[in-house]
Amino acid sequence: MKAAADNILFPALEQTFMAVVLVDERNRVLFFNEAAEKLWGYSRDEVLGRDMNILIPGPLKHVHGDYVHHHRDGGNSRVVGMNRELQLERKDGTQVWTSFSLSKIDVDGRIHYMAAARDVSKEVARREQNRLLLLAVNNTDRAVVVLDEQRRIVQTNRAFTSMFGYGADEAMNQVFPDFLLSSGNSDDALKRVEEHLRGSRWFQEELLTATRNGREVWSRVSVNPVLNERDHRQTRNLVVTFVDITEERNIRNLERDVLAALTSRMTFQETGDYICQRIGNIAPGVLVSVCRIVDNRMRPWAAPGFPKEYGEYWDGVAVGEGVASCGTCAVRGEPVMVQDISTDPLWAPYKHQMLPHGFRACWTYPVKRRDGSVAGTFAFYFRTQNEPDTFLVRIADASVHLCALAIEREEGRQQIDRLVRFDALTGLPNRQYLYHHLDKLLSGNEPELAVFFLDINRFRKVNESLGYSAGDQVIITLANRLQERFGPHHFISRVGGAQFVVVASACRVDEASHLAELMQHIVGAEMSAAGQTFELKACIGISHSIGGDRETLLAHAESAMERVRESGGSYQFFNPELNQAVMQRLKLGMALRNAITEGHLRLEYQPQIRAADGQVYGFEALTRWHDPHAGDISPGTFIPLAEETGEIEHIGLWALREVCRQLFEWREKGTNVSAVSVNLSAHNFRKPDLPRYIADLLNEYQLPGNILTIEITESAMMELTDEMLARVREIRAMGAGVSMDDFGTGFSSLASLAYLPVTEVKIDKSFIDRFARDRRVNALVEAVVSIGHNLDLTVVAEGVENTHQHQQLRKMGCSVLQGFLFSRPLSANTLPVWLEAYRSPLQDAQS
Incomplete structure (x- = not known):
C-alpha cells in the first residue's frame, strides 16, 4: 500500500503547478519538482542532495539553520501549517514574491519538511498599486x-x-x-x-x-x-x-467687475473705492486701502471704511525705508508683511495713528507699472494680528494688477488732459485752457478784469542767431519768471511762439498799469542762452473791462499789443478805434475761410523769362481773391491773415491741385508750359503726408515731377525742422524744383544755401528796386548771383520793370527774370494766347 501511495504521490507532486521541495532530517533536499526549477531558477541536479540553505533568501540564511534545529527538537513553529507571503531569491539574484507554506512530516521519528510555493509577484504588485492608488x-x-x-x-x-x-x-x-x-x-x-x-x-x-x-x-x-x-x-x-473653486470664481468675478468699471464712466476715485468695496465683499474682516506714489510721496487714493484722519495724515508723506508698511514697500518694490503694528520697528514712529482705530496688522504690496516702476501700494489692514493667508495673497496678486491698470489709465488721461490744456514746452496753460478760465471768470460776475497780451519783440532773431534750442530755453526761462512772480495770484498762459496772456481778476486800471510795468521789468531782466547774454523787451496790450466776453477781451488786448508794436512803446490800453480794425480783421478771416471752400480764389500766372536768350522759363502761380461783397482783396492783406489763422496751409494745398489740373488741361489743348512755381508755407511741411499728396497729384494728372517748383520763403525755410527738411528732400527726389523765395529779406546767411535742398533762389523785389542806385545793394545782388551759379542754383530776379534793370541783371549773369517788363500775371485763359504771341525782348532788339 505504501509503495503504491508513493508511486501515486510523487508523480502528482511532479506535475503540480506549485513548486514543491522535500527536505530530510539533515536538511538535504530530497525532492525538487519542475515547478520549483522554474521558480528558483536552479535545475534539480544543482539542488538534490544539497543543503536546503541554497534556497533560503539571503537575509534569512544565517538564522535558518538554528530555527530548523530548534523546531526539530520539539520547539514550536509559527510557520508550519500556515500560508504566508514570502520573498524568495532566485539563482540569478532576482527576487520573487511567493505564497509559501511549510509542512512537517515525521517518518519513523525522523523529521522531514515539505515546502510548497507559487509565484504571486503580479498579485503583490497589483495589490501594492491599489494600495498606493x-x-x-x-x-x-x-x-x-x-x-x-x-x-x-x-x-x-x-x-x-x-x-x-x-x-x-x-x-x-x-x-x-x-x-x-x-x-x-x-x-x-x-x-x-x-x-x-x-x-x-x-x-x-x-x-x-x-x-x-x-x-x-x-x-x-x-x-x-x-x-x-x-x-x-x-x-x-x-x-x-x-x-x-469658490475663491477662484470670486477672484475672477472681481477682475471682471473691475475691468468693467475701468471701461465705464466711473471716475478714478470711484474706481478705487469700488475695488476696495468688492474685495471687502469676498474677504470679510479685512479693510483695503490703495495709495498712489507721486513724486516719491504717498497720495491716498481709496480707503473706504477708514477714518477720515487716515488719508489726511498720509497725504504727502515721503516714501522711504522705515516709513510704515506703505512707504517701505514703495521704496523696496516688494511686499511688506507686518503681523503686529504695535511691535514692528517699521511702524514705530507711526503706530499711534493706527492703533487707536483698532488696526493691528498690515500687509502691503507694490503696485507696479508695465515698466516695473512703483505706481502705488495696495494694503490689507486687520484688527487682529494676522499671518499671510493664501486666499488673500491671491486677491492681492489680482488686485495689484487691476490697480496698476487703473493708475496707468488715469495717468494717461491726465497726460492727455495736459496735452489738451497745457503748453508742452513751458507747462503753462494753453489757449484752450485760457478760454475755459476766462469763461469761468466771466460767468462768475467778476467785478473788474484785466487781460495782458505780451509779445516778445523780434524774438525770431534769437532763434535765427542762437538756434531754436536756445530760443526754447529763453521761452522756458521767461515762463518760469512770469509764473514765479504772478502765478500765485494771476492766470498765465502761453498762446503763441513768444506770446503770453496774463489774466488779472479784481484788477483796477491803475493796478493794471503797475502790473504791465512789472511785466516789462521781468521780461527785460538780463537773459543768458547759448553762451550769450542779452536783454529782451515786450509789447504789452491791455484790455480792461467790466463784463464782456472772452473773444472781445482777447481781441482788444491783442489789438492794443499790435498798436504798441507799431508805435514802439511799452504797453497800451485798448481804445474803440482799435476795436473797429479788429472786428474788420475778424470778418475778413471768416470771409477768407468761406472763399477757400466756396471757390472764390483763383490763380494767375506771371511769366519767368531766361535772361540769356529771352525765352520763357516758366510761370509763377499767384493766388488772387475776389470777394462777392468787398471786391478784390490784395494779397498783401489776405496772405498775412491766412498765415495768422492757419488757412495758409489749405490755400497751399488748393493751389497745388489747381496748378496740376490746369497743366493737364493746357497739355490736352496743345499749350506747352514747361514749369510752374507754387508757393507753400512752413505749415504745409509740418504734415508728414505732403510728399505723398504731391506724388498723387502728379500721378492723377499724368505730369512729370520737373514741371513743378515749390516756393517757400527764406524766413519759412529757416523755420523748417530736420523732419520738415526731410520732406523737402522727398519732393526733390520726385524731380520737382525747390525755390527759396524773397531771398535777402530773412535772416539766413549766404553760406546756408549750400546745405539746403533748393534748386533756385529768388531775389526779392525790394533789392531789384534799389540795386541800380545803391552800390551796396548792387554788390549784394551780384554776390547772390555769383554764389548761386557756383552752387548750380538758378537765380530768379523778381520785380523787373524796366530795360535798365533787365540789362544790368543780364550783365551780372542772373539766370531768370520776372516782372511787369515782360508781363503782368495772366489768367488761365489768356496765358495760351500770350504764349502764342510772345516775342522775346532780345528778338525785338535784334529786329
Missing part, C-alpha cells in the same frame, strides 16, 4: 466619488467628506447628479451634465454643489468614465472629482 485618493485635496453603471456612489475619499460633510456610509448608493448638485444651477448646465453622463468621454463643468448643511459651493466637476474591459462601448464606472 487608494493612498493617493484618500490623501488628495480633491473630493472623489466612484459611481457604478446606475450612477450610484460606491466609493468616496476623505476629501469628499471634508468638502461636503457626508460620511462614506451616508453617501453610499446615492445617485449622482441629483445628490450633490445644487438646484441653483441653470437648466442648460444640468442638461449638459445629463448628456455627458450618458456618453463615454471625459468632461468638465463648473457647477454649483450643495454640502450636507445646505451651503452652496462652486466646484469644478470632472467626470472620467472607466470602460468595460470586454466591451469598450459600455461604461463600467464613473470617477467624479470635485475642486472647490
Whole structure:
C-alpha cells in the first residue's frame, strides 16, 4: 500500500503547478519538482542532495539553520501549517514574491519538511498599486466619488467628506447628479451634465454643489468614465472629482467687475473705492486701502471704511525705508508683511495713528507699472494680528494688477488732459485752457478784469542767431519768471511762439498799469542762452473791462499789443478805434475761410523769362481773391491773415491741385508750359503726408515731377525742422524744383544755401528796386548771383520793370527774370494766347 501511495504521490507532486521541495532530517533536499526549477531558477541536479540553505533568501540564511534545529527538537513553529507571503531569491539574484507554506512530516521519528510555493509577484504588485492608488485618493485635496453603471456612489475619499460633510456610509448608493448638485444651477448646465453622463468621454463643468448643511459651493466637476474591459462601448464606472473653486470664481468675478468699471464712466476715485468695496465683499474682516506714489510721496487714493484722519495724515508723506508698511514697500518694490503694528520697528514712529482705530496688522504690496516702476501700494489692514493667508495673497496678486491698470489709465488721461490744456514746452496753460478760465471768470460776475497780451519783440532773431534750442530755453526761462512772480495770484498762459496772456481778476486800471510795468521789468531782466547774454523787451496790450466776453477781451488786448508794436512803446490800453480794425480783421478771416471752400480764389500766372536768350522759363502761380461783397482783396492783406489763422496751409494745398489740373488741361489743348512755381508755407511741411499728396497729384494728372517748383520763403525755410527738411528732400527726389523765395529779406546767411535742398533762389523785389542806385545793394545782388551759379542754383530776379534793370541783371549773369517788363500775371485763359504771341525782348532788339 505504501509503495503504491508513493508511486501515486510523487508523480502528482511532479506535475503540480506549485513548486514543491522535500527536505530530510539533515536538511538535504530530497525532492525538487519542475515547478520549483522554474521558480528558483536552479535545475534539480544543482539542488538534490544539497543543503536546503541554497534556497533560503539571503537575509534569512544565517538564522535558518538554528530555527530548523530548534523546531526539530520539539520547539514550536509559527510557520508550519500556515500560508504566508514570502520573498524568495532566485539563482540569478532576482527576487520573487511567493505564497509559501511549510509542512512537517515525521517518518519513523525522523523529521522531514515539505515546502510548497507559487509565484504571486503580479498579485503583490497589483495589490501594492491599489494600495498606493487608494493612498493617493484618500490623501488628495480633491473630493472623489466612484459611481457604478446606475450612477450610484460606491466609493468616496476623505476629501469628499471634508468638502461636503457626508460620511462614506451616508453617501453610499446615492445617485449622482441629483445628490450633490445644487438646484441653483441653470437648466442648460444640468442638461449638459445629463448628456455627458450618458456618453463615454471625459468632461468638465463648473457647477454649483450643495454640502450636507445646505451651503452652496462652486466646484469644478470632472467626470472620467472607466470602460468595460470586454466591451469598450459600455461604461463600467464613473470617477467624479470635485475642486472647490469658490475663491477662484470670486477672484475672477472681481477682475471682471473691475475691468468693467475701468471701461465705464466711473471716475478714478470711484474706481478705487469700488475695488476696495468688492474685495471687502469676498474677504470679510479685512479693510483695503490703495495709495498712489507721486513724486516719491504717498497720495491716498481709496480707503473706504477708514477714518477720515487716515488719508489726511498720509497725504504727502515721503516714501522711504522705515516709513510704515506703505512707504517701505514703495521704496523696496516688494511686499511688506507686518503681523503686529504695535511691535514692528517699521511702524514705530507711526503706530499711534493706527492703533487707536483698532488696526493691528498690515500687509502691503507694490503696485507696479508695465515698466516695473512703483505706481502705488495696495494694503490689507486687520484688527487682529494676522499671518499671510493664501486666499488673500491671491486677491492681492489680482488686485495689484487691476490697480496698476487703473493708475496707468488715469495717468494717461491726465497726460492727455495736459496735452489738451497745457503748453508742452513751458507747462503753462494753453489757449484752450485760457478760454475755459476766462469763461469761468466771466460767468462768475467778476467785478473788474484785466487781460495782458505780451509779445516778445523780434524774438525770431534769437532763434535765427542762437538756434531754436536756445530760443526754447529763453521761452522756458521767461515762463518760469512770469509764473514765479504772478502765478500765485494771476492766470498765465502761453498762446503763441513768444506770446503770453496774463489774466488779472479784481484788477483796477491803475493796478493794471503797475502790473504791465512789472511785466516789462521781468521780461527785460538780463537773459543768458547759448553762451550769450542779452536783454529782451515786450509789447504789452491791455484790455480792461467790466463784463464782456472772452473773444472781445482777447481781441482788444491783442489789438492794443499790435498798436504798441507799431508805435514802439511799452504797453497800451485798448481804445474803440482799435476795436473797429479788429472786428474788420475778424470778418475778413471768416470771409477768407468761406472763399477757400466756396471757390472764390483763383490763380494767375506771371511769366519767368531766361535772361540769356529771352525765352520763357516758366510761370509763377499767384493766388488772387475776389470777394462777392468787398471786391478784390490784395494779397498783401489776405496772405498775412491766412498765415495768422492757419488757412495758409489749405490755400497751399488748393493751389497745388489747381496748378496740376490746369497743366493737364493746357497739355490736352496743345499749350506747352514747361514749369510752374507754387508757393507753400512752413505749415504745409509740418504734415508728414505732403510728399505723398504731391506724388498723387502728379500721378492723377499724368505730369512729370520737373514741371513743378515749390516756393517757400527764406524766413519759412529757416523755420523748417530736420523732419520738415526731410520732406523737402522727398519732393526733390520726385524731380520737382525747390525755390527759396524773397531771398535777402530773412535772416539766413549766404553760406546756408549750400546745405539746403533748393534748386533756385529768388531775389526779392525790394533789392531789384534799389540795386541800380545803391552800390551796396548792387554788390549784394551780384554776390547772390555769383554764389548761386557756383552752387548750380538758378537765380530768379523778381520785380523787373524796366530795360535798365533787365540789362544790368543780364550783365551780372542772373539766370531768370520776372516782372511787369515782360508781363503782368495772366489768367488761365489768356496765358495760351500770350504764349502764342510772345516775342522775346532780345528778338525785338535784334529786329
